[in-house]
Amino acid sequence: MVAVLAAPLAAWAAPPPPSVVRPTYYVQPLGEVADAHARFACRVVRETFDLPCHVLRARPLPRSALDRRRNQYDADALVAQLFDQLPHDGAGLVAITNGDLFERGQTRFVFGLASLVDHVGVVSLARYRGTWWGDTVDAVRFYERYYKVLVHEVGHTLGRAHCENRHCAMRDDRTLADLDASPQRFCAKCRDALTAAARENPGTAMWHYTRGHGHLNRGRFARAVYHFQRAVELRPGDAKMVNDLGVAYLRRGDTGRALWTFREAARLDPAFANPRYNEGLVFLGAGDPRRAAHAFEDALTAEPTWALAHKQLGELYHLVLGEEARALAHYQAYLETHGDDRGVADQVRMIKGGGRAAAP
Ligand SMILES: [Zn+2]
Numbered sequence: 001m002v003a004v005l006a007a008p009l010a011a012w013a014a015p016p017p018p019s020v021v022r023p024t025y026y027v028q029p030l031g032e033v034a035d036a037h038a039r040f041a042c043r044v045v046r047e048t049f050d051l052p053c054h055v056l057r058a059r060p061l062p063r064s065a066l067d068r069r070r071n072q073y074d075a076d077a078l079v080a081q082l083f084d085q086l087p088h089d090g091a092g093l094v095a096i097t098n099g100d101l102f103e104r105g106q107t108r109f110v111f112g113l114a115s116l117v118d119h120v121g122v123v124s125l126a127r128y129r130g131t132w133w134g135d136t137v138d139a140v141r142f143y144e145r146y147y148k149v150l151v152h153e154v155g156h157t158l159g160r161a162h163c164e165n166r167h168c169a170m171r172d173d174r175t176l177a178d179l180d181a182s183p184q185r186f187c188a189k190c191r192d193a194l195t196a197a198a199r200e201n202p203g204t205a206m207w208h209y210t211r212g213h214g215h216l217n218r219g220r221f222a223r224a225v226y227h228f229q230r231a232v233e234l235r236p237g238d239a240k241m242v243n244d245l246g247v248a249y250l251r252r253g254d255t256g257r258a259l260w261t262f263r264e265a266a267r268l269d270p271a272f273a274n275p276r277y278n279e280g281l282v283f284l285g286a287g288d289p290r291r292a293a294h295a296f297e298d299a300l301t302a303e304p305t306w307a308l309a310h311k312q313l314g315e316l317y318h319l320v321l322g323e324e325a326r327a328l329a330h331y332q333a334y335l336e337t338h339g340d341d342r343g344v345a346d347q348v349r350m351i352k353g354g355g356r357a358a359a360p
């Protein structure tokens with residue numbers, strides 16, 4: 001008996017490492033959605049992307065996303081809110097709704113919308129039926145349209161952008177006629193990218209890295225730090241991830257850790273200019289313009305044509321350190337790529353004309 005039990009006990013005692021956890025895709029009904037429609041979405045995800053799929057319990061359509069004047073839901077707002085619904089093992093999540101959607105600043109309506117980085121999106125069923133357009137639509141046509149929008153939006157949630165190939169399901173369709181003419185299949189390039197993306201497990205460095213950016217963009221710095229830390233643990237030596245962890249520390253107000261982290265990123269990749277530039281921002285915030293200038297100069301050693309660093313140095317030398325010759329050189333280097341920046345051009349004229357702005 002003991003011997004028989006030993007194997008499963010040992011398996012429970014040692015949970016599988018995150019890399020072998022099977023990612024799951026989630027379908028989130030928003031408002032009243034027929035079970036058959038939610039299940040259809042999961043079946044398509046399983047068959048098209050070879051991902052296990054689970055239908056979540058329906059949630060109400062958030063009234064905060066309703067534009068009463070248009071009687072439509074703000075798809076951007078829905079996608080922003082869905083970011084928090086993605087479970088920790090979620091490869092992606094698509095919400096299904098009967099609400100009609102619009103995209104801010106865009107056309108009258110959208111069939112769906114998704115984020116390319118947050119792994120979440122929404123699909124509306126409102127526009128496929130005859131009732132909306134005044135003609136009758138059979139079930140086959142309805143499901144054809146639904147299928148096309150669904151695989152397209154799920155493709156976005158797996159990180160795929162629009163495709164130039166008109167014979168690809170990732171092409172951008174804005175009207176029902178476009179949608180009806182749209183192919184159901186992906187081109188070879190999108191197909192390969194999506195197959196690889198579907199294999200990218202939740203809990204990997206890249207997954208945590210994109211979650212970190214999602215939180216950073218929403219001003220949730222503690223959570224951003226957590227995800228970037230996990231990313232760095234899982235992929236030590238990735239200078240870009242270490243740099244972005246430093247940014248999250250800095251935004252959280254932890255300048256000591258930020259500085260140490262930027263230096264680590266610069267050590268990992270000496271040709272990477274960003275952490276050196278960010279180090280300059282730390283010194284600038286700490287009221288040490290001289291060391292800030294050194295750090296920005298270091299960034300330019302790594303990337304000599306970086307316009308932002310030239311501008312930053314021009315202003316620092318000109319307005320804070322009072323070194324006009326150096327300021328002029330950096331302003332001029334900046335203007336080589338940003339000749340239309342009249343503010344900087346004015347500063348250059350001021351220095352050349354012998355005028356002094358804030359020099360002591
Ligand atoms: Zn699209």
Ligand SMILES: [Zn+2]
Nearest residue numbers: 163168187190
């Ligand atoms: Zn394509």
